[in-house]
Amino acid sequence: MVSQIPKQTCPRPFLKWAGGKSRLISQYLPHLPKNYQSYYEPFLGGGALFFYLQPNKSVLTDINSELITTYCCVRDRVEDLIALLQEHKSKHNRDYYYSVRGKTVNNDLEQAARFIYLNKTCYNGLYRVNSQGKFNVPLGKYKNPNICPEDLLRSASLALSSSDIKQADFTAVLNFATSSEDFVFFDPPYYPISSTSYFTSYSQYSFGEKDHERLRNTCAELAIRGVKVVVCNSDCEFIKELYQEIGFKIHFIEAARSINSNTKKRGMIKELLITSY
Template sequence: MLKGKPFVKWAGGKRSIIHELIQLSPKIFDTYYEPFVGGGALLFELSPRKAIINDYNKELMNVYSCIKDEEKLVLMCNELNKHETNHSETYYYKIRDLDKDKKKFNKIPDYKRAARTIYLNKACFNGLYRVNSNNEFNVPSGKRSKVNTHSENLGIIHCFLNMNDIQLLSTDFVDAVKTAKQGDFIYFDPPYDSDTSTFNSYTENGFGKEDQIRLAELFKELDSRGCYVMLSNYNTSLIRELYQGYHFHYVEAQRNIGANAKDRRIVEEVIITNYNPDDTTDM
């Protein structure tokens, strides 16, 4: 079976540690939930029959929605072809700045917004998705002479989203898992914590310490419901404190996204589970 791959380069993407995530995932589960789906590396690798995926980034989830809809997928790919043809430094900034006029931007058809999101991701500096406090995409151009925005991968993802029971949401992570029950599997891949400062401007609101605490409380609630819960984060003092008593698994991951070269390095991450991965056939 052909499996989809992430169609955008996303900060915190899990392609480099996908084998570790698969090994730590439960062997049998009911509905799969991913409240911070991002590029969807684990989603596509697991290819569950039933899933609820979510991201607070509405432009990202709009792309998923357009990929799922056959007519909009065709229209989106046509727009991507136009972006590839017209690509230049001047053109990049023209497309990037469309969201500065919110009234006009909100009237743009969803498939054109989806094509813009993919084009900017492929053409911007180092695949970095970042918005300012006004929710305006503000990453500079990657200064590429040519960009490739799509391939047959979008068709594979389209088939996956339609041949299975996949629900798309764009809401707060707490609301995204409100229907989770015993036997379901939830994977949290939030913007990471840091002992210093860290980039997390995937949305205009960011993701701070209070959000990390709120997420830990939700993790424990889902544990009490009898769900399988797995979470990725940096191995920081706050994360160690919040998840004390759960199973910690340490991995090294390559981080290739960041405005500064010093941020693109091998880092230690922790994968936290509320179960023993070797014993997940029955909870």
């Protein structure tokens, strides 16, 4: 078994992502498995941990089809994607943003460019859709948004080159992870701890208590197989009880709350890092 040691020159996420884990990785490291062969991330999002670890073998999935299309285009057609983003960059203004937001595109490459453009220019990099599945985040207040980070996209493309990327519900990981040589990292939409929590609006399908219970059951099955499982979530009794029932360990992480309409409610909060070992 090969020890997975993070490379010194690691790429960073190319998307801004609400709840992204880049700033928390240093706190995660003491609790992550030291040795594994295959890495699985069923709620891909911004992929911060994947880009930090750069595992040799990975399966990256998410239920968000536009996100997965974007990752595939970054992996397979990064130069074509950069050309389209440069075009978006040259036209960017308020009217153009809302014009692009209101359009539907069917071509994968154009869809990926649209996704990244909106991500870089919308409010706080938030991904939120309405009940019809349409992106509805307003324009952010940026003087010079980094719409086309060419070097970042190229380094991400290289890191993703050997990854299997597909759209799937998180339970699909049960089809892949089967042994102690597998490591699964779950970063689900967090269980809301207040009425202003955003994370249940990730897609047109809400992620409620029954889904968190399905996730717990999936984790329990993986643990029975010997798979190394790590889950992050909000610090609340409901989540703690779910995982304590199956013997998982609870660790507390200090995280910065960066998304709240009331700036006085931003600051440090506790989150949970939950492990099967």
